[in-house]
Amino acid sequence: xxxxxxxxxSGLPPYLQLVKQIRYAVRNGTLLPGMRLPAxxxxxxxxxxxxxxxxxxxxxxxxxxxxISRPGQGTFVAADAPHPIDDQVxxxxxxxxxxxxxxxxxxxxxxxxxxxxxxxxLDAAYVEGVA
Numbered sequence: 001x002x003x004x005x006x007x008x009x010s011g012l013p014p015y016l017q018l019v020k021q022i023r024y025a026v027r028n029g030t031l032l033p034g035m036r037l038p039a040x041x042x043x044x045x046x047x048x049x050x051x052x053x054x055x056x057x058x059x060x061x062x063x064x065x066x067x068i069s070r071p072g073q074g075t076f077v078a079a080d081a082p083h084p085i086d087d088q089v090x091x092x093x094x095x096x097x098x099x100x101x102x103x104x105x106x107x108x109x110x111x112x113x114x115x116x117x118x119x120x121x122l123d124a125a126y127v128e129g130v131a
Contacts, residue, residue: 001038002021002022002025002030002031002037002038004018004021004022004038004043004046004047005021005047006018006047006049014047014049014053015053015054015056015057015060016057018043018053018054018057019057019060019061022037022057022061022066022067023061023066026066026077026081026082026084027082027084027085028084028085028090029084029085029087029090031077032077032084033077033078033079033080033081034076034077034079035076035077036074036075036076037058037067037074037075037076037077039074039075040054040055040058040075058075062075065078065080065081066078066081066082067081100118101114104117
């Protein structure tokens with residue numbers, strides 16, 4: 001099961017934070033096709049947010065084809081949702097990323113600077129097709 005949370009200082013609207021967390025959970029295998037998402041009322045209760053925020057997030061994910069709603073049954077990860085990243089690949093990349101972050105911390109980089117560097121490298125890699 002996924003435990004959703006909100007980061008007030010993230011700069012992202014709450015519904016987009018929920019969308020991103022659910023997308024990530026599907027991609028990393030925390031949520032698999034057919035698994036049930038928390039009911040909107042559960043999310044509202046645990047995060048103390050407006051029900052429309054949860055409905056907006058779930059509507060966006062449903063529009064993307066990532067989840068499906070079954071009236072009276074709940075909301076589920078779609079059967080044709082993207083497959084999770086291979087565990088071995090995920091672990092290897094995570095170790096490399098943690099090593100990079102450790103070097104950034106030792107180098108005195110603030111979180112925002114490290115994030116900016118990572119985002120710039122990520123964007124360049126995907127635009128140019130190389131890292």
